[in-house]
Amino acid sequence: MTFTLAVDAMGGDFGPRVTFNAAQQILAERSDLSIQFYISSSESTWLESELSQRAAACSSTDFSDIQSRFHIHYCEQFVDMSDKPSHALRRKQNSTMALALKSIANNEAQACVSCGNTGALLALSRYTLSTLIDVDRPAMARDIPTAGKPLLMLDLGANIDVGADGLYQFAILASAWRKAQGVKKPKLGLLNIGKEASKGTEEIRLAGQMISELEGIDYVGFVEADELYQGELDIVVCDGFHGNIALKTSEGLLRHISQQFDLILQSSVLGKALSFFTNPVIERFKRQLDPVMHSGALLLGINGLVVKSHGKSDQEAFYQSMRYTLAEIELGTAQRLADEMDRLSA
Amino acid sequence: MTFTLAVDAMGGDFGPRVTFNAAQQILAERSDLSIQFYISSSESTWLESELSQRAAACSSTDFSDIQSRFHIHYCEQFVDMSDKPSHALRRKQNSTMALALKSIANNEAQACVSCGNTGALLALSRYTLSTLIDVDRPAMARDIPTAGKPLLMLDLGANIDVGADGLYQFAILASAWRKAQGVKKPKLGLLNIGKEASKGTEEIRLAGQMISELEGIDYVGFVEADELYQGELDIVVCDGFHGNIALKTSEGLLRHISQQFDLILQSSVLGKALSFFTNPVIERFKRQLDPVMHSGALLLGINGLVVKSHGKSDQEAFYQSMRYTLAEIELGTAQRLADEMDRLSA
The missing domain is CATH 3.40.718.10 (Isopropylmalate Dehydrogenase)
Incomplete structure (x- = not known):
């Protein structure tokens, strides 16, 4: 079985360098994993140069394997840490965060990880994925x-x-x-x-x-x-x-x-x-x-697995959030949640 | 200048053994300190035997100096950790806690320290010492x-x-x-x-x-x-x-x-x-x-210095609460408090 994570590369105190390094780290470890990497197009020059430097530094077969499972999605917008949820909802539907969430709705990814603006992530998750029945x-x-x-x-x-x-x-x-x-x-x-x-x-x-x-x-x-x-x-x-x-x-x-x-x-x-x-x-x-700092927070009650990594996440913290998310995907918890809720409140 | 602390020996998880040892410790250190020790009369046999053992074990002059500044007040009642404040207020006016507080009202002690029931201590302090004007x-x-x-x-x-x-x-x-x-x-x-x-x-x-x-x-x-x-x-x-x-x-x-x-x-x-x-x-x-654990909590707004030591206080913690209280007495903070409040809210 293979897994796909949608990663919102923007937001948090340290920006896309942290999320990029963490993504490379987990891809090197897990050959059954693909990552959709949603990043602002303003970061494209930096990202492309970073990738070619790494390709040159690594054994080409190793890095090309990682590269083949690293899918970059350049986005027009990103959610700022100071954006109000309502603003993100109305004006940032083409942001890295919104598009990462949509990839779950479109069944292109099994979960989304973001270290961005919490309020915006909650609002966009509710809008894009909706809540579970009764929540x-x-x-x-x-x-x-x-x-x-x-x-x-x-x-x-x-x-x-x-x-x-x-x-x-x-x-x-x-x-x-x-x-x-x-x-x-x-x-x-x-x-x-x-x-x-x-x-x-x-x-x-x-x-x-x-x-x-x-x-x-x-x-x-x-x-x-x-x-x-x-x-x-x-x-x-x-x-x-x-x-x-x-x-x-x-x-x-x-x-x-x-x-x-x-x-x-x-x-x-x-x-x-x-x-x-x-x-x-x-x-x-x-x-x-x-x-x-080392595991992610869940948005519980959302119809899909959305994990919020700490705004102060460094590479290790973001990596741990992704590992935690992967473990939850493997357990299939999110899929079983609705059934369990029916049973509990019955 | 000499100082007098009223100590409520009862209450807390470890009872009067802890408060007694802490009192002896601080009396040995501070020759300018007297302690009024309010303890349940049910503990008198234990306390008297403890005191004679110590007198026998120590150099008699050293211990008689400490003893001369250690004033035992046997009380009929003590406040239980589960007593409701209203119950303590109505039924426990002869408790170790109430009488220790009264010694401040009677100018016999400059402050009271207790590791007993917080709600009861607050209620009895308000009743016995009243609150500052405007509080x-x-x-x-x-x-x-x-x-x-x-x-x-x-x-x-x-x-x-x-x-x-x-x-x-x-x-x-x-x-x-x-x-x-x-x-x-x-x-x-x-x-x-x-x-x-x-x-x-x-x-x-x-x-x-x-x-x-x-x-x-x-x-x-x-x-x-x-x-x-x-x-x-x-x-x-x-x-x-x-x-x-x-x-x-x-x-x-x-x-x-x-x-x-x-x-x-x-x-x-x-x-x-x-x-x-x-x-x-x-x-x-x-x-x-x-x-x-190592310092006491103040009941701020009471017309007198009342310090609550943690219910889980061991000897060291209770000793530190008394040291903290002594430091505040020396600073004279409680006396200056009312004037400062007048100035701040003017």
Whole structure:
């Protein structure tokens, strides 16, 4: 079986150089993969020169194999990070992002990966691919690495103030996704600021009641944010404001810790001496420190597999987002999602 | 000058053994300090035997000096971690917590430290000490260690759904506190899920407008949660739900990272060999990893200095909370707070 990813090469903090390098990296690794590379035509001179340099530098047979699975689509437009979703929707239908999404609708690709403007990606995905039946609001979801199994957390910022019904829908969506991935009875918690039934807002308490009546899941009740990394849950449901704060706090703290660690090593003679020897261990540690950046966020509830890589994605992060997307294509989760939703809400 | 702390010995996950050891530790260090130790009379047998064991083990002159500054108050009641605030208020006026607070009202102590039930501590503090003029809701605030100067964050869970006016009040309170500590023009941010003026809830946008008109502060606008640890701000204002999520996420992630780091060191031969030599460096790192536990949270807006130590406080954490409280007494911040508030909201 062969796979095709549609890659929106534009957007993010580092632009097409990062997405291009990541695409070459994954193509070299996976001979069963083709990539449709949607890039602004303003980048054509750079891209063509880059490609001929690489062809010259590599063994020609190796590179021509990669080249044969790398399909460049030059586009007139691209979505800017500051574009409002409504503007992208009305004025950027010929952008790299919109055309990458259309390739899923046209069955030319099985999934789309972008590190561009989140709001625009959500709006264009809804418009181009539509939402699943019964889904009012697609959610932004992410697998967070923990001490145990990965935790699917949603929403992460696409929807704020969703209310009890929105949280209930997120619970159904996330459970269906986990079930489609093969988890028989997903363990689900609702994020709150206390475990007692009296804690939190009216909306969260009501959502808890509704979710507790869902069949086919293991609802554990309210969970607090210090439990997120414990690795005992399959899913945590929250509104987009709360999810965004938990995720961004984690990102900022990880960056801070990594910097502090370097400072401590450099501030003592022992630390300096050791850092030479400990580098392999420490680099491995730092890579683990930075897991949030290394997988993509799903737009869950969209009729198709759309993965949002972090706006700050470097080559490694974008590569990991593509690997994650490929794994989901191979599992066929997106195809099974709608059936699972029917079963859960039946 | 001498200082007196009222310590509520009960509450928290580890009970009076932790608070007792921490009290002995700080008394041994600070000869200018006395502690009023409010403990349940049910613990008297244990406490008396503990004290005589210590007296026997130590040089008698050293310990009798500590003993002379350690004043035990046996109380009929103590507040349980599961007590509702209203219950504590109506039925536990003779508890260790209530009586420790009353000692501030009676000018017998300059501050109170407790690791007990947060809701009860807030309710009893309001009742016993009352709030400052113009303060509707006291906020729970904490100095968070960052890459730069400490960040005062509030609210951390005492008030949810405060609305624009509540956030505005928190900004005034926090700014007055920082000014009373000697920061001339505190740099203040409002926590949101994006920096653009259009982001977030109506309430937060309105609060931003109100805060931007405050005199005497340096309002930087919306900040995202990944900026919390950067060390550029003096204050970040948010509602109690959001603050609680940011704080608890940090706690859980720090615990997770510390465990992962141990696993990595133990999983490789190099790591195992190195851990022997790197222990001093790594222990220092872990101590820095755990900063959130190491200082107390303030009940800001109460007419008196009340510090809440973490419910999970061990001896070191409770000791650090007392040290922090002492530092604030020495600065005289609480006394200057009301004047600063008058000036800020004038």
